[in-house]
Amino acid sequence: MPPTGLPVPPIVQFHSRPETVDLAWGHPDPASLPMAEWTDAYAGALRRYGGSALTYGYANGPGPLIEWLAERLGHTDGRAPDLDQIFVTAGASHGLELVAALLCGRGDTVLVDAPTYHLAFRMLADHGVTLLPAPSDPDGIDPSATGELVQRLRREGHRVPLLYLVPTFGNPTGRSLAGPRRAELVAVAERTGLVLVEDDTYRELGYDGPAPPSLYSLAGDGVVVRLGSFSKTVAPGLRLGWLTAAPPLVAALARRGYVDSGGGVNHATALAMAEFARLGSYERHLASVRLRYREQRDALVAAVRQHLPEVTFAVPSGGWFLWLRLPGPVTASALLPYAETDGVSYLPGTHFFVTDSGDEYVRLSYSLFGPETLVEGVRRLARAMARSGDPVRRGTDARS
């Protein structure tokens, strides 16, 4: 028995609300996780590597996983990184934390895409930096305006070490930055010495064809740090990811005191992932979740078209999110209490901007629920929208 009357903490992050179709969570459906295959891979790695799997690992990450990552990226990206350009992380967020610790100082100015992954704001702000949005338009970040902003900020005496963005099947938009802008952004970064931190978490989740080549694959050494993850392709609870960067930055991460002291950041799990890949489980599982998420995307897109004809959106060709633009005048935050009353939820667009904007947008996640639940969620959202725009029905929850 615990010594005090405090409640035992929960197991998982997700708060289940059975009455609500909660489309706010960018989490996988627990039923989609590779329970048996991962159990086998973990046991297989312990058999294959013996005590080497449970002792202090190589600080960059164990060789077998690094070798497989290089090979895999040769298939899924514009080019394979060299082996000394790969560092195994404890997830993409941990990669961002490490890179920020290395590149950012208190008082620096860091640029972030607008909109972009909201929790990255807090991860960066933890390092004492000020966040500014990079200039963008409906097609995404505007490279030349971004270059001008960097130069202006530097003339004003600011240190601007990096720009964070999710250019491929992005969170929250599902959008990918088009090829010419990628090339232009890399050129701007090369010219200004701005490091692009490319969160490439969703690369493997393309539903209509392969993902575009990463910024990393287009750039010279030292221009881009690209963050990869196994959270979306395999399982977030493993806390395993990787990054690609110039060899000196990879070496600096491996020399970091706690990485060296710990023998890498998630050694046994990294070897289990190498085994998961070797057994073919990675490819098989990825094929199955791709199908699953494509179906879920299609169901959500069709339901929105049917029940919410007045909202606009671009069909995402990958990732986990649909980014709706409300027709107005109701805003996403004004709509939210109606939605909650009607048993559906989402994140208002404001979460994804560091400035006070985005309230005309709604982010819906389609990762957590199957097609029927997604459709029901959209029905409820349509009901909430109708109520929110109808002065007679407003607030009359009992009758709606």
Next chain:
Amino acid sequence: MPPTGLPVPPIVQFHSRPETVDLAWGHPDPASLPMAEWTDAYAGALRRYGGSALTYGYANGPGPLIEWLAERLGHTDGRAPDLDQIFVTAGASHGLELVAALLCGRGDTVLVDAPTYHLAFRMLADHGVTLLPAPSDPDGIDPSATGELVQRLRREGHRVPLLYLVPTFGNPTGRSLAGPRRAELVAVAERTGLVLVEDDTYRELGYDGPAPPSLYSLAGDGVVVRLGSFSKTVAPGLRLGWLTAAPPLVAALARRGYVDSGGGVNHATALAMAEFARLGSYERHLASVRLRYREQRDALVAAVRQHLPEVTFAVPSGGWFLWLRLPGPVTASALLPYAETDGVSYLPGTHFFVTDSGDEYVRLSYSLFGPETLVEGVRRLARAMARSGDPVRRGTDARS
């Protein structure tokens, strides 16, 4: 095939040198790791918790492990922490990294015990702090002189947020700070507002009786952050540990951007550890490694007494290390090349001080090798010492 001719990185941190009895490494014998039991626990956790084991976890660490840790500390320490005083880390080093990120700023002065765990220096220095040794004597840290130093530094305008030490079966000395000094040090910290970061990695590895109550258990809220680990009791490759701290500090860690984003720092492994404990494997394995390390300590101590009668040391009653004082005039660093030539190695004492001192000390690890190898290592060390002190035989490797 990897795309370039670079060598594939290794799997583990340890560089095997089969010809050398390398007593420099504070690593476990790979043969001592609980391969089968851990495999079972991991598979058991995936069965027990299902998809909850592989999705985003609770940021503080999963409830079942936190509950067990509280209970366990009720047996192994002076008091059990409350459930909201526990945070699950990715190892003690990761705990130190997190605490330093929260408490230290660039330019701060941080005190460290002298001697103490050498890689902690780099972990702290990564945060831009200056390290100073806390005053100590042969019985360990001197609390009142430490309090005076803190006050003097602060009068001179320095910020002194914390003191790092390993007061129980410490690295490198194997020594434990005596009870009265513990109480005095806690009182000094309470009076000065200095946070004690207590690395409690070796608590469970007592060979002659239980460990003394931790500083944490003696102190009021907010005075001590205590770092715990599963690296020595179970396996370092898991990257799993924990810390106990005042609830506001635990809450601040859980709110840290990348911890929140990742859903804890090593969720699946943490649940597997809860299962390892539930199955009784933790207690059984700990009993077996305690026996093993006690035997190894005894063999090393006896061999040093027999073959190196001129060195002095205190028999450690726990931990992984023997801390020898050389009789002089040869220093540990001067002896090292002779030792290497004779097929034995160690860390000179200088590693464990931030000032230029300690070269009269040698740290021998007894964790990695069985009794026979340890004895052979000491024989070689005795030969090296004889050669190093004998002008005729110096440098005549072939005849030694």
